[in-house]
Structures are given as C-alpha cells and as structure tokens.
Amino acid sequence: MSRKKWTTEEDDFLRKNFVLSNGSLAKNLKVDRRAIRRRYAALNIDRPFGRDSLEIARFSIIREKCKDLVPEKWFQYPALRREALKNEVVYYWTGEDCKKCRKPTIRYSASGKCKVCQDSQNKERNQRPEVKESNRLYAKKIRKEKPELLKKQRLQRYANDDKRQLLLNSAREWRRRNPEYFKNHNRNYAIKNPLDRKLIKDNRRARKINANVILNEEEKKRIKKLIKDMKTINKKEGRIAAHIDHLLPLSKGGLHEPSNLQVISTKANLFWKDKIKCCPYPKPKKWNEPKCEIFF
Ligand SMILES: [Zn+2]
Numbered sequence: 113m114s115r116k117k118w119t120t121e122e123d124d125f126l127r128k129n130f131v132l133s134n135g136s137l138a139k140n141l142k143v144d145r146r147a148i149r150r151r152y153a154a155l156n157i158d159r160p161f162g163r164d165s166l167e168i169a170r171f172s173i174i175r176e177k178c179k180d181l182v183p184e185k186w187f188q189y190p191a192l193r194r195e196a197l198k199n200e201v202v203y204y205w206t207g208e209d210c211k212k213c214r215k216p217t218i219r220y221s222a223s224g225k226c227k228v229c230q231d232s233q234n235k236e237r238n239q240r241p242e243v244k245e246s247n248r249l250y251a252k253k254i255r256k257e258k259p260e261l262l263k264k265q266r267l268q269r270y271a272n273d274d275k276r277q278l279l280l281n282s283a284r285e286w287r288r289r290n291p292e293y294f295k296n297h298n299r300n301y302a303i304k305n306p307l308d309r310k311l312i313k314d315n316r317r318a319r320k321i322n323a324n325v326i327l328n329e330e331e332k333k334r335i336k337k338l339i340k341d342m343k344t345i346n347k348k349e350g351r352i353a354a355h356i357d358h359l360l361p362l363s364k365g366g367l368h369e370p371s372n373l374q375v376i377s378t379k380a381n382l383f384w385k386d387k388i389k390c391c392p393y394p395k396p397k398k399w400n401e402p403k404c405e406i407f408f
Contacts, residue, residue, distance in 0.1 A: 131170035174207030196221035318368030334370035
C-alpha cells in the first residue's frame, strides 16, 4: 500500500478543522481514519482526545461566535445532550442552528429536538380537541394526587415581585372581562364555605375603618371556630340568638382579631351596642352584686 501524498490544501484543512471527528474528516478527504490520525501526528498537532472532548471543543468554538447574538443564559447549558441527560438539565445548546427552522436554538435534552420547532409542534398538537381533553384530565389527576407540587409551583410563580404584579394584574383583567363567571364563582364559594364567607365579610367591614390586622392561618382558624359556635347556637335555638361581639368595640379603637372577639347573646350585644362594657349585663339593681349572663 502506497502512502498517501498530502497536499498543502489538505494540510490546511486539517489544521483548520482539528475539532472535527476522524470519521467526518476521513469522509471529507476521502481517506481512511488511520491515515488522518497518522497525519495529525506527523503535523504535530495536539487534538482533544475522545469523541466527547472533540465535540465539546468544536461546539465551544461555535458557541463563542454566537456571543451577543443569543441570550446569555444559553451559555450555562451543556453543549452535549449526553451531558445534559446525565445532569438532568432540560436544555442543551450546541451553538449550531436548527436545520429545519434555520434559527439559533437550544434543544430539549429529552427529545433532542429544537425548542422552537418542538414548541410550535406542541402548540399545534394541543389545539386538537382530543388532546385538549386528555391534557385536562391529566392536569386534574396531578392536582388531586400531588397537591404539594401545585403549591410549590404557585409559590415559585409568585416569588418574583414583578412577575407577581403581572399575574395579579392579568387576574384582575380577567375578572373584569368575565363578571358573570366571577359572580357565580363567588356565590358558589360562599354557599359551600359559610364560615369563610362570614370571616371575609367581617374582615372587610373592619378594613373599612382601619381596624383590621393581617390574620395568619392560626388566627383565621380561631375566628372560624367562634363563627361555628355562634352558628350552632343559632341553629339550636332556631333564631338569631347569638352574635359575635368585639370586647372593645371597633369604633372605640378595638381590633378585629381573635383575642378581641367573643360569642354573646343577641340581647346583650344590642344592649351594649358600641359602648364600652363597663357594667355587667343585665344591669344589676345594686352595682356591688354583679351578675353576668352574657353566655348561655
Ligand atoms: Zn427549529
């Protein structure tokens, strides 16, 4: 076998494309791989060893060229799909343009497909009614099975302040556009959760005169218990026999919080109204024999 004679052009090609794999170089120059390897040794060129390091070297050159043209975040993604799968990164970025849409793009490590192409394909697919239905069922199932995941997602979504404001605004906009739905939803919620309804209503009343505090879950639970007690008494009596009363009336500087709330009889509440309770009810004939019958 006669040795191949290398032209300077071929040598230049080898020097320029030292990051290509032996296979593709051999294909380009129409020689076998061993000849390529031997020629590189003869030219005294240090090449990265192994398939992975060759590819990484090749991609890093392409990626460097893309600087300022692509989002900076892309440089954090691994260049190889194998690497991305190993580290459980969702995307990888080789730096090469997509052959289909001819745009610089990152790729999904799960499918190896271009993000732009895959996303548009998914969007199209999700418009189909049968897919829509199955997606809806799947979401419902996940919501039921993994409520903590949903909670986590929601927290993540609302963690960023700017994003939170955007979401709140869009929700407000949506409510403005669908007043009927909103009304029905509120009504149904109130019927299903009478305790919540009363809690929200009272809190709103207090907020109007700046007598509210921001309640935590524990405090809400305590207020709801009071409301429940009141409702049980009313149900037992068959009439409105009990009220929830502020120990120090809101108009006298009391706050709407569990420590300032009590369940008392309607009669007693109407007797005191918004007066400060300085005497027991019913008012005793003699002041020094107090008689307190506010409970049942
Ligand atoms: Zn594409």
